[in-house]
Amino acid sequence: MMNGPWLEAYRQMVRIRIFEEHVNVLYRSAKMSGLAHLYSGEEAVAVGVCLTLRDNDFITSTHRGHGHCLAKGARVDRMFAELLGRVDGYCRGKGGSMHIADQERGNLGANAIVGGSAGIATGAAFSARRRGTDQVAVCFFGEGALGQGILYEVMNLAALWRLPIVYVCENNLYNEYTPAVETTAGSMRARPEAFGIPAEEADGQDVRAVFAAASRAVTRARSGEGPSFLLCHTYRFHGHHVGDVNRGYYRAKDEEEEWKTRRDPLQVLGTWLLDAKQAAAADLERLQAEARAEIEAGEAFALASPYPDPADVDQDVFA
């Protein structure tokens, strides 16, 4: 008997990994335009956190948001369609990679302003409580957002008003092309703690560790005990965006190899599942094959989806 949703976690992480591989190819083969910030390497954070949430709980996401979106239950085909600017996309092609919102699953949107969704997530938590529900909000952001003032303003509000929110900081060590150690004075977890917000650190490559910490934070939020801060140490396998190929000036190849070969969240969980006899190799292979098939079908759907009608350009400016 398994003591956690670990096969489901594996399934979701594999989906995200393969999805991002396809995005990489789409972008490099010039089928996708714009910007693509890949989540590969950080899958355990989104999946570990979202496995603790209900469908009607809220999340807000970042420019590196495909993983959060999928983990919260989005469909692959409509995501690809959005990335390709097609009419079947989640935002009818108007948002693109950095703005996917999936309100039916509580995803209030990815956000291309670093730290830009901290207010929205905190407001969703405020609203959840005001409307008398037990919904919880999760605000995902990277460690780069620790440089943005609004994060501190809303953590102060959330602490004052004991709002049901979890701030999830994905520390992937780099603010775009700059090491976080060069941009971040003092201690990361001391920041929320200064507001009286309990902070916990987790190995962001270990989905079981993230899940355990997130469960405590979400339980606190749901039971009215107020906000928490979850600091997940993780790593971005690709560059800041797909075009960020020559990275030698800000991070070493050896470091990347070390994380990819020894700290890959899929490998960490896969190895554990096999060692603990929670799954057989064939189970994992089946999940991989299923994810690959789903993603290939989703991509084909998106490539066949029409572009928006030109008449759509001035629709939905106002509700």
Place this chain on the structure above:
Amino acid sequence: MSSRSEVRTRTPARELTFAQAVREALAQEMRRDPAVFVIGEDVAEAGTPFKVLSGLVEEFGSDRVVDTPISEAGFTGLAVGAAMTGLRPVVDIMFGDFLTLAMDQIANQAAKAHYMSGGKLKVPLVVRTTMGATRRSAAQHSQSLHAWVSHVPGLKVALPSTPADAKGLLTTAIRDDNPVVFFEDKMMYSLKGSVPDGEFAVPFGVADVKREGRDLTIVATSSMVQVALEAAALLEEDGISAEVIDPRTTVPLDTAALVESAKRTSRAIVVDEGPRRYGVGAEIAAVIAEEAFGYLDAPVRRLGAMDVPVPFSPVLEDLTVPTAAQVRATARELCGRT
């Protein structure tokens, strides 16, 4: 807004100040819809420095009249999230100058969420704030920044010039499913006027002729409507019949009514308290020039605030804002009287 008619349940009117009219609209909408709440600095017991909100917390409690820390970006952002998830926040930004602190939340978040999400997310948010100089408050408490937000697709912008419009436009703003920035000229809070009792909503995008005239159209916004009316009275002595028309909202803008008036009178002046350069006055003047050119006997003229930071010294500050005398002189010039 499809209907051009005002919505009202009962029509008896009383004299109210502009501030009382704002408060009445808020109180009535809060009674009508429990999703409406007010949030901002010193909005509860203090009732704001201008006492516009006095009495609301006593009626609705601190759950719905929410005092915040001095964190404009934070509480505006919180309101955006609350608006997306079922509430209808009315944010109070004490001085329009402080909009700058919340600008990412207004311009990048609230304004774009509906469009960026393909029409799924809605942000029924009102940001109430102030504008207007000559209160001797110097450069960071005196700006009129309505052009900034009028320039951002996705925001509606209302500029009431009378107590009745303040009530009617604020009611509409609260009921609108979009983010609305609502500017109150702080110099008008004690201005009195007749205000309908009961439910009263003024539709957006419908200009109001504040005074009819034949020889010249004066398009004016917010407190400049009062200046324009004063000028029109002076012009009457000069034998010039000036029409004063107030667009009331810059987004949506009732271009048809402004153009029609300019075509009829064949001359137009635009008076707006924002800095003249790249301002609301420039936009309105351009609309009239583009659509009424063949009917005009003279180029459209703009009067706006001087393109300087608002100075403290009263002697200097008074030079920066359009006056009735300036409007009159410009009108005389346009009509060939020197």
